[in-house]
Amino acid sequence: MHTERRQIEQSLRKRLENSHAAYRRVWEAGPSRGAVMCPQQQRLIDEVQRHLLRIAELSRATAEAVAHRNENLVRELDKQVELAMGEKERALGALRQHRDDHGC
Numbered sequence: 001m002h003t004e005r006r007q008i009e010q011s012l013r014k015r016l017e018n019s020h021a022a023y024r025r026v027w028e029a030g031p032s033r034g035a036v037m038c039p040q041q042q043r044l045i046d047e048v049q050r051h052l053l054r055i056a057e058l059s060r061a062t063a064e065a066v067a068h069r070n071e072n073l074v075r076e077l078d079k080q081v082e083l084a085m086g087e088k089e090r091a092l093g094a095l096r097q098h099r100d101d102h103g104c
């Protein structure tokens with residue numbers, strides 16, 4: 001069970017790294033990158049993206065844990081999804097607030 005859990009955690013970490021790498025490549029190649037966007041807004045968008053990718057990967061890991069009937073891991077991952085959702089909401093709120101305040 002511990003081996004299985006380690007494998008799920010390793011695969012989760014690997015996929016998170018891949019997602020981030022893929023996102024960076026798209027971002028860096030994007031035509032809208034550069035002076036057009038306010039750097040603070042860019043940072044806040046990056047933050048929201050990071051949380052959303054984490055939620056996606058945590059949700060996938062939770063689905064795997066459900067399939068493996070690993071109740072303890074399901075509970076733990078579910079809690080992490082909840083926390084990540086809260087962080088995403090705050091990040092999205094900060095982004096909207098910045099756009100309103102800054103008019104960017």
Ligand SMILES: [Zn+2]
Binds near residue numbers: 098103
């Ligand atoms: Zn701005």
